[in-house]
Amino acid sequence: xxxxxxxxxxxxxxxxxxxxxxxxxxxxxxxxxxxxxxxxxxxxxxxxxxxxxxxxxxxxxxxxxxxxxxxxxxxxxxxxxxxxxxxxxxxxxxxxxxxxxxxxxxxxxxxxxxxxxxxxxxxxxxxxxxxxxxxxxxxxxxxxxxxxxxxxxxxxxxxxxxxxxxxxxxxxxxxxxxxxxxxxxxxxxxxxxxxxxxxxxxxxxxxxxxxxxxxxxxxxxxxxxxxxxxxxxxxxxxxxxxxxxxxxxxxxxxxxxxxxxxxxxxxxxxxxxxxxxxxxxxxxxxxxxxxxxxxxxxxxxxxxxxxxxxxxx
Amino acid sequence: xxxxxxxxxxxxxxxxxxxxxxxxxxxxxxxxxxxxxxxxxxxxxxxxxxxxxxxxxxxxxxxxxxxxxxxxxxxxxxxxxxxxxxxxxxxxxxxxxxxxxxxxxxxxxxxxxxxxxxxxxxxxxxxxxxxxxxxxxxxxxxxxxxxxxxxxxxxxxxxxxxxxxxxxxxxxxxxxxxxxxxxxxxxxxxxxxxxxxxxxxxxxxxxxxxxxxxxxxxxxxxxxxxxxxxxxxxxxxxxxxxxxxxxxxxxxxxxxxxxxxxxxxxxxxxxxxxxxxxxxxxxxxxxxxxxxxxxxxxxxxxxxxxxxxxxxxxxxxxxxxxxx
Numbered sequence: 001x002x003x004x005x006x007x008x009x010x011x012x013x014x015x016x017x018x019x020x021x022x023x024x025x026x027x028x029x030x031x032x033x034x035x036x037x038x039x040x041x042x043x044x045x046x047x048x049x050x051x052x053x054x055x056x057x058x059x060x061x062x063x064x065x066x067x068x069x070x071x072x073x074x075x076x077x078x079x080x081x082x083x084x085x086x087x088x089x090x091x092x093x094x095x096x097x098x099x100x101x102x103x104x105x106x107x108x109x110x111x112x113x114x115x116x117x118x119x120x121x122x123x124x125x126x127x128x129x130x131x132x133x134x135x136x137x138x139x140x141x142x143x144x145x146x147x148x149x150x151x152x153x154x155x156x157x158x159x160x161x162x163x164x165x166x167x168x169x170x171x172x173x174x175x176x177x178x179x180x181x182x183x184x185x186x187x188x189x190x191x192x193x194x195x196x197x198x199x200x201x202x203x204x205x206x207x208x209x210x211x212x213x214x215x216x217x218x219x220x221x222x223x224x225x226x227x228x229x230x231x232x233x234x235x236x237x238x239x240x241x242x243x244x245x246x247x248x249x250x251x252x253x254x255x256x257x258x259x260x261x262x263x264x265x266x267x268x269x270x271x272x273x274x275x276x277x278x279x280x281x282x283x284x285x286x287x288x289x290x291x292x293x294x295x296x297x298x299x300x301x302x303x304x305x306x307x308x309x310x311x312x313x
Numbered sequence: 314x315x316x317x318x319x320x321x322x323x324x325x326x327x328x329x330x331x332x333x334x335x336x337x338x339x340x341x342x343x344x345x346x347x348x349x350x351x352x353x354x355x356x357x358x359x360x361x362x363x364x365x366x367x368x369x370x371x372x373x374x375x376x377x378x379x380x381x382x383x384x385x386x387x388x389x390x391x392x393x394x395x396x397x398x399x400x401x402x403x404x405x406x407x408x409x410x411x412x413x414x415x416x417x418x419x420x421x422x423x424x425x426x427x428x429x430x431x432x433x434x435x436x437x438x439x440x441x442x443x444x445x446x447x448x449x450x451x452x453x454x455x456x457x458x459x460x461x462x463x464x465x466x467x468x469x470x471x472x473x474x475x476x477x478x479x480x481x482x483x484x485x486x487x488x489x490x491x492x493x494x495x496x497x498x499x500x501x502x503x504x505x506x507x508x509x510x511x512x513x514x515x516x517x518x519x520x521x522x523x524x525x526x527x528x529x530x531x532x533x534x535x536x537x538x539x540x541x542x543x544x545x546x547x548x549x550x551x552x553x554x555x556x557x558x559x560x561x562x563x564x565x566x567x568x569x570x571x572x573x574x575x576x577x578x579x580x581x582x583x584x585x586x587x588x589x590x591x592x593x594x595x596x597x598x599x600x601x602x603x604x605x606x607x608x609x610x611x612x613x614x615x616x617x618x619x620x621x622x623x624x625x626x627x628x629x630x631x632x633x634x635x636x637x
Contacts, residue, residue: 049440071333071442079440085433088424089347101339102441104330113326120323132432146437151326183323 340451424520512622534573
């Protein structure tokens with residue numbers, strides 16, 4: 001079941017078109033919204049929240065129309081914005097409890113839940129400190145805590161690792177991964193960082209220049225056409241290529257110990273033929289498996305030869 | 314290895330989520346709670362009663378003098394009660410309290426939207442089931458209600474004191490509608506301050522700048538009002554007969570007297586109470602008071618200015634930056 005359905009959505013800011021005829025179904029689970037800066041990712045999130053009115057098309061989130069039911073939508077989803085945001089003059093626990101009250105939780109429950117969520121987000125020790133004194137990493141965590149406090153069914157995370165050092169980034173991704181797997185919370189993560197998306201998400205939506213470029217499961221997107229095989233040798237063996245060709249393989253690439261070959265048939269059917277070629281060439285095989293391209297290669301292929309978008313790896 | 318006593322893993326919230334109505338009240342409550350955490354707010358609140366406390370002190374002293382006076386000596390308390398106009402005491406309480414109401418408005422409201430803008434807090438508010446209207450209403454009531462309390466509580470306490478102690482001395486008979494007039498006058502004053510300070514707060518992203526701007530407007534226009542007082546006194550208390558030119562200038566001076574935040578509030582209070590005022594603490598004076606302005610024009614200006622400032626605030630409250 002899709003948590004959000006977007007149909008022919010067009011969003012304009014004055015004369016600038018941020019999203020153009022955008023159609024996509026966002027499935028349950030952890031979904032990455034991937035695209036370079038300015039691609040329209042944040043605009044899509046803000047449209048889902050009802051912050052901006054579409055110039056055309058329609059969108060529904062958790063079965064609710066974004067134009068008619070924006071308040072009910074905001075009650076069942078949580079937003080972790082990209083920018084630093086907090087309510088001045090409050091400690092973390094006051095801030096998160098207040099966010100819960102704004103979402104509709106009774107005061108006492110909001111306070112109790114704020115303590116729980118802050119513990120979960122790793123801010124238990126610092127919960128009575130004023131949020132303005134927090135480090136960047138802590139501010140990211142408190143943004144996540146305020147988004148989680150009311151138990152949203154869908155969590156929108158806008159660049160959740162922005163400004164974090166490697167350790168902080170690792171912690172944040174682990175936190176997001178844990179909340180998005182097996183906890184009943186669907187997560188839509190907007191990011192231009194490929195490794196972040198690959199680490200946390202199972203499904204990805206690629207956006208550039210306000211248009212949908214690719215969508216699907218990450219493992220499917222990484223698959224290469226024709227199911228080529230990657231073979232790794234223990235030592236270099238110059239005759240190995242000829243033996244492979246004799247056994248019906250087409251050699252796609254060969255770099256020292258790494259060979260990429262292709263032949264009709266399943267990997268199980270092809271393995272004996274690879275072993276036969278290796279035996280004939282006197283080569284020792286260290287590894288064998290279905291070839292995959294990197295996520296970056298997959299996305300560059302998806303967005304076409306424009307050379308425009310630059311993803312960070 | 315020891316394990317934590319509490320379960321720190323994420324658990325989904327399955328409790329009550331109230332329908333997305335009346336969120337403005339949660340915002341108003343928090344705005345008030347934050348303001349009253351500041352000690353200076355309590356000092357301002359307590360100080361706002363100073364004129365009434367002064368009146369009570371004067372009456373206490375006169376009472377003591379009257380009790381200890383020589384037989385056949387005139388009763389100073391009786392003379393005092395004949396001299397004072399009860400409703401004017403509320404006008405003076407309101408007038409002298411203006412500076413404190415300004416301070417209260419600055420403490421309560423100067424940073425209320427400005428600091429939220431600086432901290433991107435609007436994204437937090439508006440990503441919850443809170444509308445712009447909820448936000449603005451919440452902030453407005455968060456400033457208005459404490460200001461109203463600061464203005465109204467000392468006045469009502471003095472009203473009760475007068476009612477219980479001086480009912481036979483004209484407290485009720487001088488103006489039977491006084492209580493209702495007070496209930497109209499103080500909310501209007503509080504609403505005017507609240508609207509202006511909320512409007513200024515929305516124009517800046519630093520509370521101090523917003524507060525400084527509102528205070529500057531208040532004091533610059535108030536200086537003008539005070540200048541008109543000087544002109545008024547010179548025109549009405551000069552030696553000899555008032556000249557024709559002075560007579561012609563007086564209505565203009567009187568109108569200009571009310572051309573300030575302070576003046577508008579006092580003009581509104583005079584018009585509602587139906588009095589031009591009288592000397593403070595019942596002290597005899599030759600000074601003529603500036604007459605009360607007509608109520609409707611004053612109200613129209615106050616409502617117009619309040620609506621303008623709230624409209625500015627409405628336009629500036631946004632969850633998204635407009636690009637392109």
